[in-house]
Amino acid sequence: MLFICYPKCSTCQKARKWLEAHEIAFEERHIVEQNPNADELKTWQAASGLPLRRFFNTSGMKYRELNLKDKLPDMTEDEQLALLATDGMLVKRPLLILGDRVLVGFKEAEWAQALL
DSSP states (O other): OEEEEOTTOHHHHHHHHHHHHTTOOOEEEETTTTOOOHHHHHHHHHHHTSOGGGGBOTTSHHHHHTTHHHHGGGSOHHHHHHHHTTOGGGBOSOEEEOSSOEEESOOHHHHHHHHO
16 A cells, blocks of 8 residues: 655545554555656556546646636646646645545545555
């Protein structure tokens, strides 16, 4: 299991504490130091069953600075993937990669259903 996070993010901290409290082993990856590449993101998006826009950190400063709310609808999926791959701060976090399943963001009930 791969836990992709930004250590300073309060939601990521909550998710890590939840995993540790439930004694769930995971490998941690810093999303800025090891930003996901476009191929990884494409694979994870398919496994998640979610639209690609859900992989964007819409509350992040980078998202607002780049005015992505207005730009994303006119971009192709490949363009969106390439953009996400440029900066980990654009990617919604945490990501939990469970092989054939991917959880985006931390929702305790969703994680409990998938892991417990």
